[in-house]
Amino acid sequence: MRKKTFLRFAEYQTSESQKHLDEVRSIHKEMRAYKHDFHHHLQVLREHIETGEYDRAIHYIDDLDARLLHVDTLLKTGNIALDAILSGKMAKARERSIDITVKANVPDTLTLSDVELSIIVGNLLDNAIEACGKSTARQPFLRLYISMKGKMLYFSMINSAGSKQTKTGKLFGTEKNGLHGFGLRRAANIISEHGGWYQYNSEDGAFTSEFLVPAID
Numbered sequence: 093m094r095k096k097t098f099l100r101f102a103e104y105q106t107s108e109s110q111k112h113l114d115e116v117r118s119i120h121k122e123m124r125a126y127k128h129d130f131h132h133h134l135q136v137l138r139e140h141i142e143t144g145e146y147d148r149a150i151h152y153i154d155d156l157d158a159r160l161l162h163v164d165t166l167l168k169t170g171n172i173a174l175d176a177i178l179s180g181k182m183a184k185a186r187e188r189s190i191d192i193t194v195k196a197n198v199p200d201t202l203t204l205s206d207v208e209l210s211i212i213v214g215n216l217l218d219n220a221i222e223a224c225g226k227s228t229a230r231q232p233f234l235r236l237y238i239s240m241k242g243k244m245l246y247f248s249m250i251n252s253a254g255s256k257q258t259k260t261g262k263l264f265g266t267e268k269n270g271l272h273g274f275g276l277r278r279a280a281n282i283i284s285e286h287g288g289w290y291q292y293n294s295e296d297g298a299f300t301s302e303f304l305v306p307a308i309d
Contacts, residue, residue, distance in 0.1 A: 169196040169238070173206040174213065178236075181217040190224045190252075191231050196238035202245065202307040208282045213238075215279040216249065216301050223299050226254035244288075245307035253299040259292075 133156060140149035167178050178194055185192040202209065217236075224232035232252040239246055283290045288305025 167194060167196070169198050171198040171200050171202065171209075173209055174198055174238070177210050177213050178217075181214065181221065185217075185221050185224070185234055188221065188225060189232070190221065191233040192236070193234070194236045194238075196236070198238060198240065198245065199308065203309060204245070204282075204286065204305070204307055208286075212279045212282055212303075213247070216247070220249060220251040220299065220301070223253035224251055227252035227297065228254070229297065240307070241304065243306060243308040244304050247301070247303045249301045251299055253294065253297060256296045257294040257299075259294065 133152075137149055137152060140146070140152065167175050167182065169175055169178065174196065178196065182192055182194065204212075217234075220234050224234060229252045234249070234251040236249045237247075280290060283303050283305050286305050286307075288303055290301075290303035290305075292302075293300045
C-alpha cells in the first residue's frame with residue numbers, strides 16, 4: 093500500500109514538474125515577443141519624429157501606455173516563490189483568453205515552504221483556470237487577492253465556472269480521476285496540517301476559493 097502511494101506521489105511530482113516547465117517556457121516565449129515588439133515600437137516612433145509627425149507619435153505612445161497596463165508577466169508580490177507561481181499561472185490563463193486580475197502582497201519568508209505554497213496556490217489556480225474553460229460567459233474571468241492578516245496568509249479568489257457543483261464535505265468532486273484529485277486533496281491537507289481554514293463554494297457560473305493559514309512565526 094505504501095509503495096503504491098509513493099509511486100502515485102512520485103508520478104504526481106513528475107507531472108507537476110513538467111507542468112511548471114511548460115509554464116516557464118510560456119513566460120520565456122512571451123518575454124521574447126515583448127522584446128521583439130519593443131524594437132518595433134522604437135522604430136515606429138523614430139519614423140514619426142524624424143518626419144515631424146509629432147501628434148501621431150504622441151498618439152502611439154498613449155496607445156502603448158494603455159496596452160502596458162495589461163502587461164503583468166513579471167508580477168512582484170514581495171515573495172519570490174509566489175511571483176514564480178503566479179506568473180506561470182497568469183501566462184496560462186492569458187493563453188486561454190481569461191480576464192485575470194491579481195492583487196498580492198506577501199513577505200518573502202513564510203513558515204510554509206516554497207513547495208507547500210506551490211501545491212496550494214498552484215492547484216487552486218489550475219482548478220480555477222479549468223473551471224473558466226467550462227464557463228459559458230462571453231468573457232471568463234479570474235480575480236485573485238492574497239495578503240497577510242496579522243500572521244495569517246489570506247487567499248481569496250472568484251472565477252467563472254460552469255454549472256453548480258455538488259459538495260461532498262468541504263470539497264467538490266471532479267470529472268477527472270487520479271493525479272488532479274490527488275493534488276487538490278494535498279492542497280487541503282497542507283492547509284489543515286498548518287492549522288489553517290479553507291472554504292470552497294460553487295454557484296452557477298462562478299466558483300470561490302478562500303483560505304486562511306498561519307504563515308509567520
